[in-house]
Amino acid sequence: MTEEQKNSQATAAEPVAPEAEGVATEAAEPKKKREPKKVGRFYQWQVITAVAVVVVAICGIGFWNFHNTPEFCDFLCHNPQDPYNPTYYAEPGEPATDKWGNDVADASGMLSATHRKYANANCLSCHEPTMAEQVTEGISWVTGNFRNPLSERSLDNLNRWHKTEGTTFCLNEACHNNTKSDLTDATAKMKRNPHSWHHTEYTCNDCHKSHRASVMVCTQCHDDAEVPTGWLSWDDAAQLPTQYVSYDLEQQIYAD
Numbered sequence: 445m446t447e448e449q450k451n452s453q454a455t456a457a458e459p460v461a462p463e464a465e466g467v468a469t470e471a472a473e474p475k476k477k478r479e480p481k482k483v484g485r486f487y488q489w490q491v492i493t494a495v496a497v498v499v500v501a502i503c504g505i506g507f508w509n510f511h512n513t514p515e516f517c518d519f520l521c522h523n524p525q526d527p528y529n530p531t532y533y534a535e536p537g538e539p540a541t542d543k544w545g546n547d548v549a550d551a552s553g554m555l556s557a558t559h560r561k562y563a564n565a566n567c568l569s570c571h572e573p574t575m576a577e578q579v580t581e582g583i584s585w586v587t588g589n590f591r592n593p594l595s596e597r598s599l600d601n602l603n604r605w606h607k608t609e610g611t612t613f614c615l616n617e618a619c620h621n622n623t624k625s626d627l628t629d630a631t632a633k634m635k636r637n638p639h640s641w642h643h644t645e646y647t648c649n650d651c652h653k654s655h656r657a658s659v660m661v662c663t664q665c666h667d668d669a670e671v672p673t674g675w676l677s678w679d680d681a682a683q684l685p686t687q688y689v690s691y692d693l694e695q696q697i698y699a700d
Contacts, residue, residue: 524585527593531556531655532567536674542656543593544686553657553674569619570654577605595694596656599649614648636662636669656688657681 527543534540534551536558542548551557559565573581584590602613614620622630627639638651638660651661657676662669664678671677676684689697 524590524592524594528556528655532560533557536561544656544684544688546656546684546686548657548674550674553653553672553676555652555654555658559654572606574605591689591694595689595691596653597691599647601691611648614652634670636666638662638669 527545530541531543531551531554534548534554534557536550536552538551540548540551540554540557542554548554559569563569599611599613603609606613611624615622615624624639624641628637628641631637631639646661650659652658657674658672659676659678659681660669660671661678663671
């Protein structure tokens with residue numbers, strides 16, 4: 445084989461450069477670095493909005509729970525509310541102090557204490573404020589047109605704000621789902637049945653008191669009337685060191 449033939453074979457055996465054939469390879473073009481995906485502004489605002497909603501909801505729930513406590517009323521009204529708190533947190537079966545500062549031998553006779561203890565009730569369970577009532581109370585607070593301690597409201601006074609009447613303030617599906625007949629049957633074994641309703645001039649609040657010891661009105665005439673635990677007889681109530689003042693009587697006194 446001649447020298448020229450050997451050179452021709454060597455040239456044919458050499459690999460042809462890819463660039464020469466026009467073929468693109470990975471070596472020809474460097475790899476691009478992958479950049480992290482950016483969260484769009486739309487999704488960022490979604491996250492911010494969700495967090496804000498959760499925070500507002502938590503604050504709202506906290507405020508509502510605070511709104512139902514005596515501390516909320518005390519926070520807004522200060523001194524007029526102070527006497528109420530001990531009657532609410534009093535423990536049935538233990539001594540307490542009523543709204544007017546009188547000693548109570550057993551808090552079982554105060555509805556504010558028993559409703560909290562046995563029914564998990566709070567202030568708004570009974571004192572559900574209407575707009576008209578809140579405006580009136582706000583004006584009284586700002587102008588100072590109130591007495592301290594506050595006078596005792598009757599069932600008629602409470603019914604007036606809520607546009608109810610008679611015993612429906614207490615006897616209703618949300619509270620005491622009973623009829624007068626049911627109450628009569630429940631206390632039928634007592635020697636003097638306080639729910640016999642033969643005295644039409646009396647209503648629930650004449651005996652049942654929220655922020656002071658309840659009074660067995662029957663003892664005014666019947667010496668053998670049974671006085672429940674924590675309650676007072678008519679005479680004992682009349683001898684309290686500090687006497688309560690009803691709202692209607694207060695209005696009449698200061699009107700004169």
